[in-house]
Amino acid sequence: xxxxxxxxxxxxxxxxxxxxxxxxxxxxxxxxxxxxxxxxxxxxxxxxxxxxxxxxxxxxxxxxxxxxxxxxxxxxxxxxxxxxxxxxxxxxxxxxxxxxxxxxxxxxxxxxxxxxxxxxxxxxxxxxxxxxxxxxxxxxxxxxxxxxxxxxxxxxxxxxxxxxxxxxxxxxxxxxxxxxxxxxxxxxxxxxxxxxxxxxxxxxxxxxxxxxxxxxxxxxxxxxxxxxxxxxxxxxxxxxxxxxxxxxxxxxxxxxxxxxxxxxxxxxxxxxxxxxxxxxxxxxxxxxxxxxxxxxxxxxxxxxxxxxxxxxxxxxxxxxxxxxxxxxxxxxxxxxxxxxxxxxxxxxxxxxxxxxxxxxxxxxxxxxxxxxxxxxxxxxxxxxxxxxxxxxxxxxxxxxxxxxxxxxxxxxxxxxxxxxxxxxxxxxxxxxxxxxxxxxxxxxxxxxxxxxxxxxxxxxxxxxxxxxxxxxxxxxxxxxxxxxx
Amino acid sequence: xxxxxxxxxxxxxxxxxxxxxxxxxxxxxxxxxxxxxxxxxxxxxxxxxxxxxxxxxxxxxxxxxxxxxxxxxxxxxxxxxxxxxxxxxxxxxxxxxxxxxxxxxxxxxxxxxxxxxxxxxxxxxxxxxxxxxxxxxxxxxxxxxxxxxxxxxxxxxxxxxxxxxxxxxxxxxxxxxxxxxxxxxxxxxxxxxxxxxxxxxxxxxxxxxxxxxxxxxxxxxxxxxxxxxxxxxxxxxxxxxxxxxxxxxxxxxxxxxxxxxxxxxxxxxxxxxxxxxxxxxxxxxxxxxxxxxxxxxxxxxxxxxxxxxxxxxxxxxxxxxxxxxxxxxxxxxxxxxxxxxxxxxxxxxxxxxxxxxxxxxxxxxxxxxxxxxxxxxxxxxxxxxxxxxxxxxxxxxxxx
Numbered sequence: 001x002x003x004x005x006x007x008x009x010x011x012x013x014x015x016x017x018x019x020x021x022x023x024x025x026x027x028x029x030x031x032x033x034x035x036x037x038x039x040x041x042x043x044x045x046x047x048x049x050x051x052x053x054x055x056x057x058x059x060x061x062x063x064x065x066x067x068x069x070x071x072x073x074x075x076x077x078x079x080x081x082x083x084x085x086x087x088x089x090x091x092x093x094x095x096x097x098x099x100x101x102x103x104x105x106x107x108x109x110x111x112x113x114x115x116x117x118x119x120x121x122x123x124x125x126x127x128x129x130x131x132x133x134x135x136x137x138x139x140x141x142x143x144x145x146x147x148x149x150x151x152x153x154x155x156x157x158x159x160x161x162x163x164x165x166x167x168x169x170x171x172x173x174x175x176x177x178x179x180x181x182x183x184x185x186x187x188x189x190x191x192x193x194x195x196x197x198x199x200x201x202x203x204x205x206x207x208x209x210x211x212x213x214x215x216x217x218x219x220x221x222x223x224x225x226x227x228x229x230x231x232x233x234x235x236x237x238x239x240x241x242x243x244x245x246x247x248x249x250x251x252x253x254x255x256x257x258x259x260x261x262x263x264x265x266x267x268x269x270x271x272x273x274x275x276x277x278x279x280x281x282x283x284x285x286x287x288x289x290x291x292x293x294x295x296x297x298x299x300x301x302x303x304x305x306x307x308x309x310x311x312x313x314x315x316x317x318x319x320x321x322x323x324x325x326x327x328x329x330x331x332x333x334x335x336x337x338x339x340x341x342x343x344x345x346x347x348x349x350x351x352x353x354x355x356x357x358x359x360x361x362x363x364x365x366x367x368x369x370x371x372x373x374x375x376x377x378x379x380x381x382x383x384x385x386x387x388x389x390x391x392x393x394x395x396x397x398x399x400x401x402x403x404x405x406x407x408x409x410x411x412x413x414x415x416x417x418x419x420x421x422x423x424x425x426x427x428x429x430x431x432x433x434x435x436x437x438x439x440x441x442x443x444x445x446x447x448x449x450x451x452x453x454x455x456x457x458x459x460x461x462x463x464x465x466x467x468x469x470x471x472x473x474x475x476x477x478x479x480x481x482x483x484x485x
Numbered sequence: 486x487x488x489x490x491x492x493x494x495x496x497x498x499x500x501x502x503x504x505x506x507x508x509x510x511x512x513x514x515x516x517x518x519x520x521x522x523x524x525x526x527x528x529x530x531x532x533x534x535x536x537x538x539x540x541x542x543x544x545x546x547x548x549x550x551x552x553x554x555x556x557x558x559x560x561x562x563x564x565x566x567x568x569x570x571x572x573x574x575x576x577x578x579x580x581x582x583x584x585x586x587x588x589x590x591x592x593x594x595x596x597x598x599x600x601x602x603x604x605x606x607x608x609x610x611x612x613x614x615x616x617x618x619x620x621x622x623x624x625x626x627x628x629x630x631x632x633x634x635x636x637x638x639x640x641x642x643x644x645x646x647x648x649x650x651x652x653x654x655x656x657x658x659x660x661x662x663x664x665x666x667x668x669x670x671x672x673x674x675x676x677x678x679x680x681x682x683x684x685x686x687x688x689x690x691x692x693x694x695x696x697x698x699x700x701x702x703x704x705x706x707x708x709x710x711x712x713x714x715x716x717x718x719x720x721x722x723x724x725x726x727x728x729x730x731x732x733x734x735x736x737x738x739x740x741x742x743x744x745x746x747x748x749x750x751x752x753x754x755x756x757x758x759x760x761x762x763x764x765x766x767x768x769x770x771x772x773x774x775x776x777x778x779x780x781x782x783x784x785x786x787x788x789x790x791x792x793x794x795x796x797x798x799x800x801x802x803x804x805x806x807x808x809x810x811x812x813x814x815x816x817x818x819x820x821x822x823x824x825x826x827x828x829x830x831x832x833x834x835x836x837x838x839x840x841x842x843x844x845x846x847x848x849x850x851x852x853x854x855x856x857x858x859x860x861x862x863x864x865x866x867x868x869x870x871x872x873x874x875x876x877x878x879x880x881x882x883x884x885x
Contacts, residue, residue: 344607345613381620389740413693419627425627427628428626429636429749437743437744441627447692463627473623
């Protein structure tokens with residue numbers, strides 16, 4: 001039986017109240033008042049689609065050891081690199097072995113479901129035993145645009161396998177149509193869209209029913225056989241129309257989280273699937289329909305293994321644990337929509353040296369240090385001569401991963417002098433349970449809430465954006481563990 | 486069997502430029518200012534200098550690499566000249582090179598000169614850049630000097646249970662005292678006298694360090710001419726001779742940065758270097774025997790912790806000593822009688838020799854009454870380059 005073994009989600013911490021956008025930009029496009037309800041999730045200054053995908057991936061890794069993963073597919077329309085495989089960076093960040101399959105799926109908002117279908121088919125073919133499918137998007141609209149109001153950032157990940165399956169993959173039905181509702185060219189930073197009415201009437205209203213009916217026909221099913229139906233479509237009135245047209249009980253249609261997260265692009269339908277799985281019971285049948293240059297419709301049946309799946313920080317946890325972004329201008333700065341003055345200090349050139357980066361790839365991407373086989377001391381960055389003064393063994397090291405270890409704050413500061421996208425730059429020394437000490441950047445916190453001894457976890461983040469060369473550099477940051485809501 | 490540097494070399498002369506935001510002068514001008522002062526004090530001719538050492542940290546915004554800028558600027562006649570760099574210990578390293586060269590018997594007279602032109606960056610604080618290697622750029626925190634040294638404060642608060650409010654008061658006293666001392670010194674960069682309240686209420690630079698917890702970023706230069714005790718006595722008849730009693734350097738081993746057995750409320754390199762320096766100088770009880778100190782007060786918390794690392798205050802006892810005025814100019818062991826890095830200023834490559842310049846002149850009793858330490862016997866200088874968990878420390882002790 002091939003299907004989903006586990007799922008993970010990630011919604012970034014910051015939520016932008018849409019009224020703040022309207023208050024700033026409504027003068028330009030008063031019609032956006034209709035869209036200025038609720039809030040949208042936005043990636044932090046040190047996040048992008050790739051870091052969010054890694055966070056979602058980690059969120060579903062309790063069910064498997066990183067060394068046992070056989071591949072990773074990444075679906076997104078906002079990958080940081082055109083050349084340099086993005087899925088390969090995810091594999092490195094998750095600490096996967098080198099002999100794994102990897103591929104990027106992009107070009108449409110179906111890229112997530114297409115990556116997931118391909119993962120199911122790779123396992124079904126017997127080529128691999130498991131595969132991780134990550135989906136993430138972080139799309140941009142111009143200031144004052146409807147897209148700016150709608151788009152939200154989120155990521156989901158699914159561990160696909162043929163054992164311990166919590167939701168069996170029964171099959172899919174796909175439509176490919178060059179329907180250009182939203183188009184971004186090779187060099188476009190911002191989304192462009194055609195008239196809403198056209199997208200609605202000839203896009204969603206034609207293609208969604210076509211996909212649903214195609215799937216039902218292919219698997220000889222009725223719409224009422226499904227306990228949950230998930231489909232992408234951020235036009236709220238249109239959803240009512242579609243529900244009625246297809247004979248769907250609105251109570252069985254999964255919420256799209258538009259007021260809480262936003263239009264999540266490639267991640268939309270799969271975030272909804274993750275939310276549905278959080279509440280699913282054995283025997284539930286779930287239909288997932290994505291939309292973008294056509295449709296993918298997928299059919300799942302939940303198994304009794306779902307009862308054994310460990311509780312995790314799912315969609316509901318993430319929805320409850322966001323914090324309000326105080327200023328709209330921060331969003332504009334963090335996404336490089338408007339230029340900001342970080343001071344002359346920020347202009348010193350910290351060029352990216354690729355060969356140097358490649359040499360330390362496991363340390364940087366996977367947060368691997370070394371552990372002395374002789375005395376057991378973990379150390380970062382990886383050392384050849386043991387740092388323990390009473391040991392000093394030479395070349396008796398094994399790789400040791402720090403990112404998944406328990407740790408606490410040993411010292412900290414909030415630095416207002418450092419050139420930062422989100423000052424003050426917060427950093428300090430971290431002590432690891434089991435040994436090891438690293439001085440590193442913190443994220444998703446404020447100085448006033450920190451204290452020595454506070455526990456931290458680790459998150460894969462943007463370390464530095466080399467603007468002159470358009471290269472995003474990554475490393476891990478310590479995330480102080482706050483009280484949960 | 487090595488016997489150390491004690492009494493093997495003497496200081497023949499010293500000089501120091503006026504420190505500050507010297508927009509009008511170049512690094513070369515600063516070198517000349519310190520050198521002219523120094524050679525006049527030594528009472529020798531330039532041709533008598535056998536070898537020279539130049540200390541410069543930021544070559545990129547300064548004079549460039551090598552010791553050629555020193556030789557060309559001073560027109561030193563084809564003598565061996567060497568540039569040294571060891572973070573904030575740079576100047577003391579130049580001094581050490583000159584001392585060891587004389588002590589070895591290779592030369593009779595040597596020059597050590599440190600210079601730094603920091604104010605050509607266009608922004609406050611030290612110049613940014615790749616100071617700790619490429620891997621540190623990729624994985625190290627996006628940090629500055631105040632943020633690095635602020636890391637001492639939160640562990641100190643946690644380890645000794647000192648409320649941050651009280652720790653901040655002791656830190657403020659450290660800076661207040663240095664401003665008082667600096668205000669009396671015509672060569673010092675910062676000569677204002679802020680109140681404790683002004684210091685406490687200053688804008689935050691890197692929690693918990695406010696503006697007045699940070700030292701001046703200055704241009705400056707300082708120089709020393711070293712010779713043998715015999716030559717010194719022959720040239721300075723019937724005058725006090727100042728001898729080098731100890732010269733120690735300790736570099737971090739990685740323990741502090743990577744190994745858990747270090748609490749972060751002290752600096753291991755200072756602790757280790759101090760033990761060796763006292764042994765070299767034959768000092769048994771530093772709190773009783775050291776008359777005055779010029780320590781690396783790049784930040785107020787650094788000076789506070791250094792008092793403990795140098796065994797002047799007991800562990801956890803610096804806060805009380807500082808608040809009791811133990812280190813004030815009229816206290817038991819005056820610290821930073823010239824204003825320190827805090828107010829005299831901190832041109833990195835010059836600072837160590839500037840400290841020695843102050844101790845040298847104090848030992849000779851050359852200062853006006855209002856800033857002369859009474860009858861000093863031993864003076865200690867201390868530099869700390871890097872950050873608390875990864876650094877180089879130099880300690881020098883001078884005496885008559």
